Amino acid sequence: MTAKFKPGAKGTTKALYQRIRGDIEARITSGDWPPGYRMPFEHELMQTYSCSRMTVNKVISALAAAGLVVRRRRAGSFVSRPRxxxxxxxxxxxxxxxxxxxxxxxxxxxxxxxxxxxxxxxxxxxxxxxxxxxxxxxxxxxxxxxxxxxxxxxxxxxxxxxxxxxxxxxxxxxxxxxxxxxxxxxxxxxxxxxxxxxxxxxxxxxxxxxxxxxxxxxxxxxxxxxxxxxxxxxxxxxxxxxxxxx
CATH class of the missing domain: 3.40.1410.10 (Chorismate lyase-like)
Structure with missing residues (x-):
């Protein structure tokens, strides 16, 4: 089961995309989300941040490209294990x-x-x-x-x-x-x-x-x-x- 996700405080100068990505990276770096942890689903992030699927998809795609998460079809996105x-x-x-x-x-x-x-x-x-x-x-x-x-x-x-x-x-x-x-x-x-x-x-x-x-x-x-x-x-x-x- 995925733990309830609480976003960080809103910033006035950061784009929503940057804020969502920063929140997720902080949880991965701190160990709150350890390797293998399943992230909230896209629709859950959409509700949490009141944003579009396009924005959430862009964030997760960028995290996957950076090697921080792995996307698995139908299963969700998971924190990568060190490679x-x-x-x-x-x-x-x-x-x-x-x-x-x-x-x-x-x-x-x-x-x-x-x-x-x-x-x-x-x-x-x-x-x-x-x-x-x-x-x-x-x-x-x-x-x-x-x-x-x-x-x-x-x-x-x-x-x-x-x-x-x-x-x-x-x-x-x-x-x-x-x-x-x-x-x-x-x-x-x-x-x-x-x-x-x-x-x-x-x-x-x-x-x-x-x-x-x-x-x-x-x-x-x-x-x-x-x-x-x-x-x-x-x-x-x-x-x-x-x-x-x-």
Missing amino acids: VHTAILQIPDLKGEVEQRGERYAYRLIDLCKRVASMRDRSRLGVGVRAPVLAMRCLHEAEGQPFAIEDRLINLQAVPDALQEDFSTTPPNTWLVGHVPWTEAEHRITACNADTRTAEELKIEKGAACLVIERQTWRNGEPITSVRLTHPGHLYDLIARFTPTG
Whole structure:
């Protein structure tokens, strides 16, 4: 059964189409409508917003084109599940990756703070001046050994519900993948030598080689999160099998 839908307050400058789309996107982003959730039918949205079927159809079509919803004939429209297969490089959730290898996974939150984006945050995440961000640093372990240091920024303007989540027990990527849809991602792979802090956290020698994987995601051009994963160089492999294309 679909929960009763209450629209946001009317705006004086926004077109009705924009207001309806904004309301729906907010419910998807906040997790009120999780992946797989059936949205109100078109006639229900028409009654809620006192608008035409054409307007509602235009909104849902745009959301479907953006990858946020899936339309099923006669069944309705449903919130899309995250489609990680659209990324050129797949980086699965670290918890799932470690457990799939048959190893024991452990996670620890090292630091977490809400702050106004610094100059460095703005450059890295692509947000504006005074934008609120959630910054965190986490340790992932496999079989009791450090597997990765996660340094993450979350744009709270795009994902306000991140403030309500207990990241001391839930890894941020696990929560984001399950609750926050995205439409574009970018990966960057580099190498570095461990500085003092990283060496201590990963239990490796200072200056040891590390593999660094950076990822940023957006939803319709709006930044969602930026993460930097640092792995001990000897513990992580990137393998891809592919075929030639025309």
